Amino acid sequence: MGAEIQRVAPRAQTMTGTVEQWRGWTAMEFPTSGDYVIPRGMAPLRINRDRDLGTYVEANVWVRHR
Numbered sequence: 001m002g003a004e005i006q007r008v009a010p011r012a013q014t015m016t017g018t019v020e021q022w023r024g025w026t027a028m029e030f031p032t033s034g035d036y037v038i039p040r041g042m043a044p045l046r047i048n049r050d051r052d053l054g055t056y057v058e059a060n061v062w063v064r065h066r
Contacts, residue, residue, distance in 0.1 A: 003063035012060030019047060022054035030054070 019030050022045060026038045035044035038056070045056045 001065070003065050006062045006064050009060040009062065011057050013058040015056045017054050018052050019049065019054055020052075022047070 017025070022028075022030060022038075026045075028036065028038065030036060030047045030049070033047055033049045035046050038045045041056065043056065043058050045054055047054050
């Protein structure tokens with residue numbers, strides 16, 4: 001479409017929650033620590049069972065159109 005890439009934002013949106021919160025939000029089980037593909041996700045969800053933490057980070061690209 002002729003756009004010019006201006007900037008990449010590798011951590012444009014970060015969402016965190018407990019494992020139980022992510023279970024409720026996704027209707028998925030997270031039995032072990034690791035990366036999971038979540039519904040409609042554009043990046044993997046990283047689960048850390050030891051810290052009871054799920055972290056989801058999306059990148060973004062800013063472009064300029066004429």
